[in-house]
Amino acid sequence: MALTYEEVVAKYEPSLGLEVHVELNTQTKMFCGCATEFGAAPNTQTCPVCLGMPGALPVVNEKAIESTIRIGLALNCAITPKSRFARKNYFYPDMPKNFQISQYDEPICTNGYLDVEVETDEGSKTFRIEIERVHMEEDTGKSLHVGGATGRIHGAEYSLLDYNRAGIPLVEIVTKVVSGTGKYAPEVAKAYVKELRDILRSLGVSDVKMEQGSLRCDANVSLAPIGSGKLGTRSETKNVNSLRSVERAVRGEMIRHAGLLDKGERVIQETRHFQEDTGATRSGRSKEQAEDYRYFPEPDLTPVAPDAPWIEQLRSDLPEKPSVRRARLQEQWQVPDKEMAAMVNAGAVDLVEETVALGADPTKARGWWLGEISRLANEAEVELNAAGISPKDVARIVELIGAGELTDKLARQVVASVIAGEGDPDSVIAIKGIKVVSDESSLIAAIEKAIAAQPETAEKVRNGHLPAAGALIGAVMKETKGQADAARVRELLLGLLGQA
Amino acid sequence: MARISRDEVARIAALARITLREEELGDLAGQIDVILDAVAVVQEAAGADVPAMSHPLEITNVTRPDVIVPSLTPDEALSGAPASEESRFRVPQILGEEA
């Protein structure tokens, strides 16, 4: 019987290590002038350099250096005065030179940190994630495995290589070992990746789309008995393609490790692959024997020695940190901590800010995004920003409610229709003829009709049994095709029945 | 005393993706041993305080601007390919996992 998560964290302490790879959004590749557009036809963005042809030589992309330094500065890192590239030697068909140009013992940024907030039983808690290093390297080509059942590598007959992606700049961000998270390890991991993603987005250095591969996360997890003071054997989990998967992968690995340790078995140091469908991990390559990459300084490239004034310029030009921005918005909107945290968690802050910028009242904007829209997004299992409705739409809806042209109930219908792809709010309203019935005389007519149709119910209300009014209000709503303001109907009805 | 054994040579050859035949293994081990003897003197030559020099030039910061340069056409890129299919390089079944 598998252990429950609660049982796991009662006995064991997790330690985390997170490696995030970011694909930079530079125009050209790391070491050559080929374009980096996503989705181009195979091998249309290659040249002797990124194909690793005999005699070809790399030259570093100056923009990639700048982006990497900005990332390091945003993460509070020290910028290495003179850093070097190194060759990481291993054979794999998606790596044209059979070595990757990376950085080894002289990375460009070191010793930074990122603070993340996580909701705990004791309220919001800040965890400081220390960052070991940030360095530059190049991406590999893409392989298509042909002939096997699932398109995966096992059982494939042969593979087809497209090198468009080979050489695209990658920045690797590696944390130091993260301890002291206790049972919140999965949330901390997710919050870290999310915060990192937000920072990278605010810097404008990458699309950071996990589903497209421009942000990749490898999660290292190990367990040790609580209070043992030791570090357990770690496993590395790859193929973690969404924030949710980060959380699930860490939780899943903690449970798996605990299961082994409880039985007195050993955790194998290995690479595992996360399975989206089951939330479990599958064994990959064994890392028992550490790969011998035979690193040595890259002789074809010169050291990178950014000058101090330039670094300071980059530092002063950094955009407002997401955490600082959130604090500012929380103050502006006068939102209590717990609610702010809920907004952050739901990924609603940007959306609310944009909605407010378009004129909507902050409280109302929040109400819609965290309420009805969140509900529908969760049902469809998509992120808020992919729900199918924009801040512009929401601002318009809030405007229409304020003008009395929509009731809350009608507005919910409009929201549902916009999300269903039927058009923007105004189009939906026009097509469906949604209109608040505000004309009092037709309301009163409908009310009198309902009273006439349900005399016993009406009598109950006259006698003070107010809940019975519901059935009459329902009838009126039906009669007005839901376009009456239910609150107003109730008011009028009660008035007519002497219960005002 | 041999500095490098047959087994060691076989292990290194695997690391270098070269399948050596039996006869080659024996010969190579012997020859490499002789060379290693000849180069061993290097270990004693420099003290700990001598910096390594990976480059004769002292230049730094050679970069290129982030400007697109025309790529090869797929035909050119694939012109030497032992096998190709639909503008991609065709390679035999890959056993190892992606790194």
Next chain:
Amino acid sequence: MSDLIKKSASELAALIARKEVSSREVTQAHLDQISQTDSLIHAFLHVDSEGALTQAEMADKNQNSTKSPLHGVPLALKDVLAQKGIPTTCGSKILEGWRPPYDATVVTKLKDAGVVILGKTNMDEFAMGSSTENSAYGPTRNPWDTDRIPGGSGGGSAAALAAFQAPLAIGTDTGGSIRQPAAVTGTVGVKPTYGGVSRYGLVAFSSSLDQAGPCARTVLDTALLHQVIAGHDPKDATSINAPVPDVVAAAQRADVTGMKIGVVKELSGEGYEKGVAERFAESLAILESQGAEIIEVSCPNFTFALGAYYLIAPSEASSNLARFDAMRYGLRIGDDGTKSAEEVMSLTRDAGFGDEVKRRIILGTYALSAGYYDAFYGSAQKVRTLITRDFAAAYSKVDVLVSPTTPTVAFKIGEKSNDPVAMYLSDVATIPVNLAGVASMSLPAGLSDGLPVGFQIIAPAMKDDRLYLVGGALERELSAKWNGPLTHQIPDLVLR
């Protein structure tokens, strides 16, 4: 017009410029010489007759287009440089038939200068060797004595010059591969300052040591070619961003008055043949008589140079040659549908690489591997620093250093091929130069038992012009003595 082939490149260029002869005629004369002699010499792996004649015709049509002093003159190109659409094998089976889709920068510069490329010359496989016996396509023979090696790794280029198949050639030098062949074939070869000539398109052997360089039968020709191919290249991050030293003016001035010339103590003595030592001493005497001061200097760390080189070069090579894996270009063996990519890679590399290449890849992989890095590669890189310091100390006292280029004259084919370490000793005088990245020339000093002896000049980094000052002065005196370049004394080739 067979005397066309005996002329120097500058003479030919002048004749072409004055329209006394066409580039086409000159090119054809050399192609004829190749057809007549190359079945014996085997300097060329690929002769591009059609292409060369087309280039020559273009040169004739566009006489003033390049403003180049070598316009219309033919040249032999070492097969380690990528020439678009032309087979580039690097002397290896693993690249048999590969036609690059691009030109090396050196090739672009040659084409822009109106130089006519006759074809690709033979070499030790991937530039690893000192005799051209490691070519997968058979050895090249020394025109002075066809039972002997022409040197390596650039034996093809040097032999082509000595056999009058071309007046100009391009070689590459990592540990002596231009200078040692020049020495044993009685021709001139220069390894420019590291970074002086672009390495883009030069198939890498040892990236921090490789340099392409000019080869010819005279010092002036070499200077003219040096000027054409040198210069900054944004596609090579290790290329020097500074003007090329005026090597042509230096070759023309050829004056050593007041120069201090240092004789390196460690590059003489035991192992250096008597004839070699004698020709060297005679050359020193000539330079002294021309106004130079000869000073003995000591570079004690040079004794570690060979060891450091045979760790650094194979290490870098093991990484540079990893790309030859049967996946994207070149040879593929064993792809019968039952084998994995890894197996096909390994089988191909075993079949496609020769013994010396395999030896160096294994050695290099070992030297870089975990646990051995510090003792081997790490230590060797420290020795480089020591050697560079020795050079710097020497240059504080003298303007150039000199030595015999090689300890012996050309040895017989097969004599050292079973003894790698003996073979490596051919480079003992040339290797320190590459480790420090300084500039060096070999030019003929005379004969010993009928075989050429080379005189090596070493200049500080970026001072390549000094090579030509000294080399030009020495050559002037010697050529006067010989009534022309040494190569004019070559016995007639006995064609089999």
